[in-house]
Amino acid sequence: MELIPQGDPGLKSQPLAGAQDQRELAALLSACFPVPEKASFFDDFPVWDERWKTPMVRLGLRAADGSLAAAAGVRFCDLRNGPGWDRMAIIGCVATAAAHRGRGLASRLVSELIERSRNEGARAVLLFGNDSGLYSRLGFAPVGRQARLPLETLALPLPGPGIRISRGWNEAIFDLMRQRGSGLRLLEADLGWLSAHRNSEWWWIGTEAEPLAYACVGRGIDLQGFVHEWGGQRAPLLTLLGALARGRPGLQLLGSPVELRARGLLEVEPLPEPACLCLPLVKGFEWMHDTWLWGLDGA
Ligand SMILES: CC(C)(COP(=O)(O)OP(=O)(O)OC[C@H]1O[C@@H](n2cnc3c(N)ncnc32)[C@H](O)[C@@H]1OP(=O)(O)O)[C@@H](O)C(=O)NCCC(=O)NCCS
Incomplete structure (x- = not known):
């Protein structure tokens, strides 16, 4: 060569x-x-x-x-x-x-x-x-600033009887993601590449047509062990995270300190991390x- x-x-x-x-x-x-x-x-x-x-x-x-x-x-x-x-x-x-x-x-x-x-x-x-x-x-x-919070350290509810937690990408999650108040602006054209992440694990709560909250774990060679995309209504989101914390010990929630605080998930100042x-x-x-x-x- x-x-x-x-x-x-x-x-x-x-x-x-x-x-x-x-x-x-x-x-x-x-x-x-x-x-x-x-x-x-x-x-x-x-x-x-x-x-x-x-x-x-x-x-x-x-x-x-x-x-x-x-x-x-x-x-x-x-x-x-x-x-x-x-x-x-x-x-x-x-x-x-x-x-x-x-x-x-x-x-x-x-x-x-x-x-x-x-x-x-x-x-x-x-x-x-x-x-x-x-x-x-x-x-x-x-x-x-970013914060990483071990899920098991958070006071999260457990899903009650009759609450269905579903796994897998669902295009209705994309509609929820588009309503988020931070991050990149998602356009219709972004649906293709977003749906194509082969090693990201999606979880959601609600019906298939109308998920109430979502969470995404991992990204193959990146973000292993992190819940790095999450959103939707606060109460179903906390229940979803509670179910993940129980089923997958060791997972960490990654997010902006501002977003985490707004959902009552951040009680102490996180270590400074850009x-x-x-x-x-x-x-x-x-x-x-x-x-x-x-x-x-x-x-
Ligand atoms: C990082 C990488 C692209 C550098 O390529 P390169 O052509 O050797 O880079 P340059 O010659 O322009 O610069 C070399 C500098 O890159 C730094 N570097 C090496 N690995 C790096 C990494 N993972 N992230 C950032 N910088 C890195 C070296 O320390 C060196 O710094 P120095 O000059 O102060 O010693 C190459 O090492 C690579 O392909 N690594 C694996 C893939 C990767 O980590 N990509 C970067 C993701 S952000």
């Missing part, structure tokens, strides 16, 4: 689109992340799978032999931030093949995606990752105290 020279000025990124690029991207991502054999990164992060047609750009850098050496993507969406919505760019699927690491390829792709985000009118770029040199050098800093990394693109951009990204909003 021929290595890409450090800082090669002739190296140009290329958009990754079409079936062949999609296969190569899936192979690179599945090799770089702890994806089980025969599974795909897209099983857990379908938002980056081009078949769902989310507004996004995926870029790649190729070695001289044509193999895909590095990739990164950005998607564009609206985030509830204070009283209004802010146009945001979310970077994800950042990966460099092991042989090409440490030569600045990921930094280069992320820098290019930041420029594209600026041109698209995003007010800030977000990403989920370690607060490492790679991202801090580009100007990313931690923002927001929600994500953020690079503001416009002067005066501010991450509001109650701004939050739900588990599947992240990439």
